[in-house]
């Protein structure tokens with residue numbers, strides 16, 4: 120019977136009365152042939168197991184190495200040593216799995232770098248940093264479902280395989296069962312997707328939004344939370360080829376309602392993580408301090424991680440229009456001193472350097488930018504009266520840049536169709552989407568939050584590959 124074990128986290132919070140316990144985990148350290156620091160992933164704190172001196176032979180003791188797995192039966196007692204309140208006085212120790220110290224890559228002596236740990240992603244969960252990151256990630260995921268559930272949103276599962284090229288971005292992974300070497304061809308030489316599994320060209324979804332809109336047109340408030348895929352060849356610290364996105368979609372919402380929801384949402388889930396993952400966040404805050412010591416002064420953050428999160432939870436986000444954002448950039452010292460790599464003028468798609476200037480240097484807080492030029496945004500965004508801009512909103516976060524992209528959707532059939540034609544999006548193929556505008560259309564809005572960017576923000580991890588279990592990025596999908 121294995122399930123009689125008690126987790127380390129729970130044991131550490133139990134008052135010791137000499138009770139019998141069973142604990143299992145992996146050895147972090149073993150010293151003086153007596154003291155085992157045992158960890159089972161429930162917390163970064165280890166449980167001290169004290170083995171009786173002389174009760175075990177040498178050959179057995181040699182097998183208790185970092186990484187080996189143990190089953191320990193013993194009594195939970197108050198600890199005499201410093202650093203822990205309780206310990207387990209072992210009565211029996213069983214080795215479940217040996218771990219060859221010559222080969223095990225996670226020896227504590229040589230602190231492995233984050234980059235190296237990415238190469239052994241199957242083992243990095245066992246480090247303190249990734250232990251903390253993935254427990255915080257879990258807590259945020261839970262908080263997200265809780266937030267929407269309590270607001271009466273319906274969790275809609277949108278498809279992973281889709282036929283729509285909705286974003287029109289052309290950054291999709293194709294899904295096919297056709298042979299690569301000799302695919303069936305039409306008379307004009309193009310591949311004949313009628314012979315493919317689905318009878319048409321299909322791809323992995325880049326967003327669940329369009330399907331989400333269909334849900335909102337019946338359930339009024341829905342959200343998706345699932346994987347999305349983008350074959351963009353951008354090797355940045357903020358882009359993955361496979362990432363998780365949260366996309367709420369709400370009927371009877373305008374842009375302002377949408378912003379209010381996004382702000383409340385972000386604050387609430389951060390607050391939840393701070394209330395329920397404080398130990399891990401404190402650890403990550405300390406890790407960040409250490410990491411930043413390696414960086415030049417100018418690149419260090421002004422606030423510590425906890426301070427930053429408190430600030431976001433307690434302060435309103437700045438709200439400005441795209442036009443105001445461009446004005447700020449044009450009048451900035453950075454622009455005047457030609458510090459930006461990319462030029463600034465009304466109509467540009469702001470680059471990360473511009474977004475980060477706004478949030479990190481100018482406002483020093485998250486910023487919601489609204490009213491983007493229509494030519495840099497997707498077809499479904501609601502057109503403003505000025506004929507130039509759309510009811511879009513992006514939320515920009517310090518250290519990350521864009522964390523949320525959203526908009527009020529174009530609910531007027533004629534305007535939507537006209538815009539699709541302008542952008543060469545085939546309206547016939549999108550009949551199922553346009554039907555919502557034909558049959559009881561309503562004002563509605565929604566947004567997409569990149570889950571990993573949120574986890575980055577909360578954990579302070581610099582590279583997005585370090586907040587997802589098995590990162591998929593250009594030329595990297597080993598595990």
Ligand code: ATP
Pocket residue numbers: 349351357358359360362364521522523524525567568569570571572
């Ligand atoms: P960016 O300009 O940063 O590439 P985007 O404009 O392509 O973002 P959207 O299409 O609006 O982003 O997607 C919604 C959200 O999904 C973004 O705000 C971001 O948080 C997240 N996101 C987008 N692309 C990626 C990616 N490749 N990896 C991880 N998260 C992403």
Ligand code: MN
Pocket residue numbers: 351
């Ligand atoms: Mn992008």
